[in-house]
Amino acid sequence: xxxxxxxxxxxxxxxxxxxxxxxxxxxxxxxxxxxxxxxxxxxxxxxxxxxxxxxxxxxxxxxxxxxxxxxxxxxxxxxxxxxxxxxxxxxxxxxxxxxxxxxxxxxxxxxxxxxxxxxxxxxxxxxxxxxxxxxxxxxxxxxxxxxxxxxxxxxxxxxxxxxxxxxxxxxxxxxxxxxxxxxxxxxxxxxxxxxxxxxxxxxxxxxxxxxxxxxxxxxxxxxxxxxxxxxxxxxxxxxxxxxxxxxxxxxxxxxxxxxxxxxx
Amino acid sequence: xxxxxxxxxxxxxxxxxxxxxxxxxxxxxxxxxxxxxxxxxxxxxxxxxxxxxxxxxxxxxxxxxxxxxxxxxxxxxxxxxxxxxxxxxxxxxxxxxxxxxxxxxxxxxxxxxxxxxxxxxxxxxxxxxxxxxxxxxxxxxxxxxxxxxxxxxxxxxxxxxxxxxxxxxxxxxxxxxxxxxxxxxxxxxxxxxxxxxxxxxxxxxxxxxxxxxxxxxxxxxxxxxxxxxxxxxxxxxxxxxxxxxxxxxxxxxxxxxxxxxxxxxxxxxxxxxxxxxxxxxxxxxxxxxxxxxxxxxxxxxxxxxxxxxxxxxxxxxxxxxxxxxxxxxxxxxxxxxxxxxxxxxxxxxxxxxxxxxxxxxxxxxxxxxxxxxxxxxxxxxxxxxxxxxxxxxxxxxxxxxxxxxxxxxxxxxxxxxxxxxxxxxxxxxxxxxxxxxxxxxxxxxxxxxxxxxxxxxxxxxxxxxxxxxxxxxxxxxxxxxxxxxxxxxxxxxxxxxxxxxxxxxxxxxxxxxxxxxxxxxxxxxxxxxxxxxxxxxxxxxxxxxxxxxxxxxxxxxxxxxxxxxxxxxxxxxxxxxxxxxxxxxxxxxxxxxxxxxxxxxxxxxxxxxxxxxxxxxxxxxxxxxx
Numbered sequence: 001x002x003x004x005x006x007x008x009x010x011x012x013x014x015x016x017x018x019x020x021x022x023x024x025x026x027x028x029x030x031x032x033x034x035x036x037x038x039x040x041x042x043x044x045x046x047x048x049x050x051x052x053x054x055x056x057x058x059x060x061x062x063x064x065x066x067x068x069x070x071x072x073x074x075x076x077x078x079x080x081x082x083x084x085x086x087x088x089x090x091x092x093x094x095x096x097x098x099x100x101x102x103x104x105x106x107x108x109x110x111x112x113x114x115x116x117x118x119x120x121x122x123x124x125x126x127x128x129x130x131x132x133x134x135x136x137x138x139x140x141x142x143x144x145x146x147x148x149x150x151x152x153x154x155x156x157x158x159x160x161x162x163x164x165x166x167x168x169x170x171x172x173x174x175x176x177x178x179x180x181x182x183x184x185x186x187x188x189x190x191x192x193x194x195x196x197x198x199x200x201x202x203x204x205x206x207x208x209x210x211x212x213x214x215x216x217x218x219x220x221x222x223x224x225x226x227x228x229x230x231x232x233x234x235x236x237x238x239x240x241x242x243x244x245x246x247x248x249x250x251x252x253x254x255x256x257x258x259x260x261x262x263x264x
Numbered sequence: 265x266x267x268x269x270x271x272x273x274x275x276x277x278x279x280x281x282x283x284x285x286x287x288x289x290x291x292x293x294x295x296x297x298x299x300x301x302x303x304x305x306x307x308x309x310x311x312x313x314x315x316x317x318x319x320x321x322x323x324x325x326x327x328x329x330x331x332x333x334x335x336x337x338x339x340x341x342x343x344x345x346x347x348x349x350x351x352x353x354x355x356x357x358x359x360x361x362x363x364x365x366x367x368x369x370x371x372x373x374x375x376x377x378x379x380x381x382x383x384x385x386x387x388x389x390x391x392x393x394x395x396x397x398x399x400x401x402x403x404x405x406x407x408x409x410x411x412x413x414x415x416x417x418x419x420x421x422x423x424x425x426x427x428x429x430x431x432x433x434x435x436x437x438x439x440x441x442x443x444x445x446x447x448x449x450x451x452x453x454x455x456x457x458x459x460x461x462x463x464x465x466x467x468x469x470x471x472x473x474x475x476x477x478x479x480x481x482x483x484x485x486x487x488x489x490x491x492x493x494x495x496x497x498x499x500x501x502x503x504x505x506x507x508x509x510x511x512x513x514x515x516x517x518x519x520x521x522x523x524x525x526x527x528x529x530x531x532x533x534x535x536x537x538x539x540x541x542x543x544x545x546x547x548x549x550x551x552x553x554x555x556x557x558x559x560x561x562x563x564x565x566x567x568x569x570x571x572x573x574x575x576x577x578x579x580x581x582x583x584x585x586x587x588x589x590x591x592x593x594x595x596x597x598x599x600x601x602x603x604x605x606x607x608x609x610x611x612x613x614x615x616x617x618x619x620x621x622x623x624x625x626x627x628x629x630x631x632x633x634x635x636x637x638x639x640x641x642x643x644x645x646x647x648x649x650x651x652x653x654x655x656x657x658x659x660x661x662x663x664x665x666x667x668x669x670x671x672x673x674x675x676x677x678x679x680x681x682x683x684x685x686x687x688x689x690x691x692x693x694x695x696x697x698x699x700x701x702x703x704x705x706x707x708x709x710x711x712x713x714x715x716x717x718x719x720x721x722x723x724x725x726x727x728x729x730x731x732x733x734x735x736x737x738x739x740x741x742x743x744x745x746x747x748x749x750x751x752x753x754x755x756x757x758x759x760x761x762x763x764x765x766x767x768x769x770x771x772x773x774x775x776x777x778x779x780x781x782x783x784x785x786x787x788x789x790x791x792x793x794x795x796x797x798x799x800x801x802x803x804x805x806x807x808x809x810x811x812x813x814x815x816x817x818x819x820x821x822x823x824x825x826x827x828x829x830x831x832x833x834x835x836x837x838x839x840x841x842x843x844x845x846x847x848x849x850x851x852x853x854x855x856x857x858x859x860x861x862x863x864x865x866x867x868x869x870x871x872x873x874x875x876x877x878x879x880x881x882x883x884x885x886x887x888x889x890x
Contacts, residue, residue, distance in 0.1 A: 030523040030524070033524065034523070145523065149521065149523065149525075161539070161541045162503055162540075163502045165500075165503060165507070166502070166503045166504070166507055166536065169503075169504050169507035170330040170331075170507060170534065172300055172321050174300065175504075175588065177590055185502070186500040186504075211540060212540050214500045217497070217498045217591055218500065221500075221590045
């Protein structure tokens with residue numbers, strides 16, 4: 001079996017997910033037994049015109065990036081969205097509820113038009129077709145290895161479709177709601193081994209919604225535990241502005257959400 | 265309880281014993297770890313927490329862990345099954361969780377014994393600590409009677425002050441207690457006092473669910489209850505309820521290949537029927553996509569599906585799912601609501617007149633044969649019987665008794681109806697002595713006759729009535745009804761067989777029918793003809809080919825003595841008529857007529873309720889039917 005060539009690309013992001021992958025060290029070396037990395041700006045200076053798998057970090061937030069993304073899509077057999085920004089828009093999409101002019105004025109008050117930007121920051125799937133994704137902010141590197149391994153084996157990426165609660169309960173955590181905190185665990189995709197709730201935090205939704213989340217019930221529960229509607233929406237929009245919009249356009253809490261493309 | 269023996273030790277002696285056992289066993293008990301109170305392995309038995317705090321997970325995890333390897337393999341095809349039994353002592357398990365372990369023991373040992381679970385269980389000693397009272401507001405062990413398990417553990421400790429009183433129910437437990445626990449003299453009085461106090465404390469919390477024993481029935485009655493939808497609306501499908509359940513044991517199987525791509529494991533990991541992906545197949549279809557169905561499935565497993573198998577609720581009332589549910593969905597609410605609905609339904613259905621007969625007066629009697637007489641009766645209160653063809657009434661003569669009698673007149677709005685009665689028993693013998701103007705009592709009509717659905721199905725078809733002897737009587741109601749509008753049918757053939765010409769009933773009517781012509785034919789036969797008999801002789805099956813039916817467009821309606829059915833049905837099948845196009849009217853002994861007394865039962869069917877008219881395909885597999 002010839003090893004598939006893998007190239008890493010970044011768009012609007014902090015590049016932390018790529019950094020997390022570099023930090024894999026020993027496992028990264030093992031990973032090189034099954035793949036060839038031909039382009040990875042953070043780690044090497046070589047570039048390649050051909051590759052089988054493109055791993056893309058960051059969201060799509062400038063029109064001029066479309067050309068590069070289209071080129072990647074045309075070259076790669078498989079496109080993997082890496083991390084929350086690429087997967088669901090992530091933190092970048094927080095600005096999608098404001099006008100472009102407001103955003104530009106807030107970020108660069110002295111020179112609002114210094115940088116070109118779109119009206120919205122979208123997930124990579126807003127520009128090109130994405131075949132698989134590795135969720136999270138940052139990504140869980142073990143999960144990244146698993147997705148790559150599964151794709152090389154010809155299997156589905158194999159991400160869980162169940163929520164964080166499943167892993168949180170397996171870890172025997174007392175629910176954070178019992179400590180008076182609120183948490184998005186019931187509607188957010190597991191796979192992180194409930195890392196935040198198992199270490200004194202709460203789930204803030206970096207991995208995106210599960211298929212078919214019961215948003216209405218989640219809101220009712222957060223309200224029951226003392227959040228007003230503004231705070232509820234703020235907390236749900238931190239990473240998932242775009243996902244929540246998609247949900248609202250569908251009619252809230254529709255029993256039939258769009259089917260997931262890559263993670264059956 | 266099959267107590268092997270009783271024993272008593274000081275609490276100190278128990279912990280000293282556990283310390284000794286540490287060399288031979290791993291000891292799991294309630295302990296504090298990273299701020300959590302949970303069951304975990306301990307290396308210092310003095311750190312075992314004795315006071316009860318409901319743990320997030322039950323101790324089932326020691327035998328059926330969240331994730332475990334069941335198979336190891338190399339990518340070139342070497343496979344080996346993996347079990348990993350260790351000798352463990354599980355100390356301080358509570359009665360509810362013991363009841364849960366008992367369920368899992370049954371689940372994992374039935375039909376195919378699960379090696380991973382059972383090998384761990386065989387190597388374990390379970391030491392329970394009995395509860396003195398209900399632990400918190402969410403626990404409902406007393407509602408499902410799981411607070412006093414008699415098996416599922418080896419040793420149960422009852423806290424009687426300075427000492428633990430011990431109930432030992434297994435040889436394994438006896439051996440352990442004798443090896444590790446120094447004894448005191450067993451104080452029966454203190455043990456009895458503990459039990460009395462426990463009983464009182466639990467009684468204060470409440471009793472078992474009303475109708476606990478018949479919950480499966482109640483759940484069956486309520487598959488479309490609105491509570492399933494209202495609970496599903498709030499349900500997050502987060503799976504928490506199942507993760508924390510001590511009696512849930514569904515799992516997923518996952519292959520994990522090492523990065524070397526040379527070796528791998530096959531794991532099993534807890535799965536949950538509340539999760540959307542649980543019943544989804546590779547092609548994308550999901551057999552339990554609706555949350556409502558998943559909620560229904562989860563609760564039904566506890567109180568219906570598996571309860572039928574285990575003969576007790578499979579929920580042990582530990583309350584973990586109630587504590588874990590952010591949306592406040594509780595099995596208690598659901599069980600109570602369904603029970604309430606079923607009870608209300610039953611009260612509503614109460615019929616105070618069920619056994620109350622109404623008076624009728626005989627208006628006409630005609631002798632048909634030596635044994636059979638025709639009776640026409642009329643309700644004294646002028647009401648109409650309102651029956652459908654094929655139904656029956658319970659006819660009674662006060663002081664003699666009640667008997668089930670077919671109605672032989674077609675449906676009518678008038679207050680009169682007709683019966684033909686053969687003298688066979690006390691009631692019918694007495695009836696034969698009565699005449700015009702005498703009174704009888706009637707209950708009914710009862711049973712399932714040739715209802716609208718069957719009548720609709722008959723339209724446009726060739727109708728084959730096949731009556732043997734007195735079997736003509738129950739069919740006459742339908743025969744005469746169809747004869748009112750013969751144009752609705754392709755053809756009407758009436759096949760009537762009797763033993764002798766003298767046994768024929770409704771002779772005038774038969775003569776009239778044979779004169780009708782058109783698409784109506786009457787084929788008669790007798791087994792033993794006399795000199796005057798000019799028609800066919802022989803058994804009734806010989807008439808069947810004469811009706812020249814087309815098997816794709818025919819409905820056969822059959823009534824006669826038991827022996828006749830077998831041969832008639834054989835002949836019809838030979839002529840390619842399928843059994844879903846055959847209807848039979850069956851005779852059985854009936855006492856109540858309303859599906860209670862049990863005399864008419866064919867396996868799970870009450871003939872008086874589901875019959876006497878059956879589509880033959882519905883009962884042909886039932887041994888007792890014919």
